[in-house]
Amino acid sequence: MSPFEGNSFSFPTQGENLVLPSAVELKKEPPKGEIIFRKAKPRDMVKIHSLINHFAKEGLLLPVSLNRLYDVVRDFWVAQVGDEVVGCAALHITWEDLAEIRSLAVHPAMHGKGIGRKLVKLCLEEAASFDIKKVFVLTYQVEFFKKMGFREIDKKFLPHKVWNDCLNCPKFPNCDETAMLIELG
Numbered sequence: 001m002s003p004f005e006g007n008s009f010s011f012p013t014q015g016e017n018l019v020l021p022s023a024v025e026l027k028k029e030p031p032k033g034e035i036i037f038r039k040a041k042p043r044d045m046v047k048i049h050s051l052i053n054h055f056a057k058e059g060l061l062l063p064v065s066l067n068r069l070y071d072v073v074r075d076f077w078v079a080q081v082g083d084e085v086v087g088c089a090a091l092h093i094t095w096e097d098l099a100e101i102r103s104l105a106v107h108p109a110m111h112g113k114g115i116g117r118k119l120v121k122l123c124l125e126e127a128a129s130f131d132i133k134k135v136f137v138l139t140y141q142v143e144f145f146k147k148m149g150f151r152e153i154d155k156k157f158l159p160h161k162v163w164n165d166c167l168n169c170p171k172f173p174n175c176d177e178t179a180m181l182i183e184l185g
């Protein structure tokens with residue numbers, strides 16, 4: 001029985017009929033074909049989850065739950081080849097004039113093909129379409145983001161709201177990521 005049947009919500013217990021998609025291992029071989037860039041859909045989130053958590057294991061990205069990802073589907077852009085999601089990035093609006101790029105990840109077999117650059121560009125164009133003038137990132141990829149036009153800033157210039165998310169971060173309070181900002185023309 002679906003947990004949504006009837007008038008009340010009953011969540012199935014483990015082993016009964018709980019069917020939640022789980023993270024899948026990334027394929028080793030790069031998928032072949034045209035790279036398509038588009039906004040994410042809910043059906044992409046399991047693959048996005050796998051991509052993010054692949055790099056989270058290496059300490060390069062913050063781990064994120066599938067549950068949380070469904071809350072922010074509309075933040076995400078994806079790069080797709082065939083049925084595979086080979087890249088993702090999220091633009092999360094923080095304030096009237098400020099947004100953050102989060103969860104930028106490109107499949108390890110697809111690095112160096114301009115996918116990361118294009119995903120960042122799409123996020124920045126989306127920010128501009130919302131009249132947002134400043135976009136920041138907390139990252140270890142300082143040289144990559146410099147190439148994208150970002151500059152290093154002191155974390156203390158980011159609004160307090162940003163630190164709400166940090167409270168839930170496993171690295172809090174010892175954040176060693178670099179804050180970077182780009183001001184859009």
Ligand SMILES: CC(C)(COP(=O)(O)OP(=O)(O)OC[C@H]1O[C@@H](n2cnc3c(N)ncnc32)[C@H](O)[C@@H]1OP(=O)(O)O)[C@@H](O)C(=O)NCCC(=O)NCCS
Pocket residue numbers: 055060061103104105106107110111112113114115116117118137138139140141143144147
């Ligand atoms: C960082 C990352 C997104 C880059 O994606 P990518 O698709 O390989 O990057 P691109 O091919 O678009 O590279 C664009 C430019 O940046 C350079 N570049 C790419 N990765 C770089 C890095 N780690 N450091 C410095 N420069 C880098 C490329 O050489 C290229 O330069 P060019 O235009 O002068 O030739 C990818 O390496 C990745 O997923 N890393 C692991 C997750 C991560 O750290 N994400 C960032 C979280 S904020």
